[in-house]
Amino acid sequence: MTIDCLNEDSRWDAINLESLALAASNATLAELGHDPQAWDISLMGCDDDRIAALNADFRGKPAPTNVLSWPSDERGADLAGEMPAxxxxxxxxxxxxxxxxxxxxxxxxxxxxxxxxHVTHLIVHATLHLLGFDHEDDADATLMEGLETQILGKMGLDDPYRA
Structure with missing residues (x-):
């Protein structure tokens, strides 16, 4: 896996965003049976102002959000709850x-x-989006959240959806 990381906000340096992203994306790809070394992701660590502008431009929602992702290709499943291509x-x-x-x-x-x-969870989540997963309906959300929980558990992290 190659992570091309650009930190626009220097606060990301304190938690080593690139290393967290590398571990999270590698774990995600490996869990799904993909060789992590075969893939590349571009990552930007930014602030709320920058992500709010991106959210407005790409989703029509002019407010900050935690993470956004842009897959290089459409990989979504044809039917809700199925694995993407x-x-x-x-x-x-x-x-x-x-x-x-x-x-x-x-x-x-x-x-x-x-x-x-939390950042590790969000990178796993975003990597799944890049791979065609979404949470637009209940079946897709159940599949995606189950994978997130499974991947994070193998990384030694708690279930982010447990109350």
Missing amino acids: APDPADPELGDIAIAYQTCEAEAQAAGKPMAD
Whole structure:
């Protein structure tokens, strides 16, 4: 796995965003049977202002969010709750991820979690989006959340959906 990481906000340096992203994306790919070394992801660590602008431009929602992802290709499943199509090995670029520091920090604090654990969860989540998973309906959300919980558990992290 190659992570092309650009930190626009220097606060990301303190938690080593690139290393967290590498571990999270490698674990995600491996869990789904993909060789992590065969794929590339671009990652931008930014602040709430930057992600709010991106959210407005790409989703029509002019507000900060924790993470956004842009798959390099459409990989979604044809039917809700099914596995998406595997990425094409001829094109190693999976897509782009942007993650916002302030929103992630606030969410981690509100949940009583270490920032690194929360960010790891969000990178697993975003990597699954790059692979064609979504949570638009209940069946897809159940599949995606189950995978997140399974991947994070293997990484030694708690279930982020447990009450």
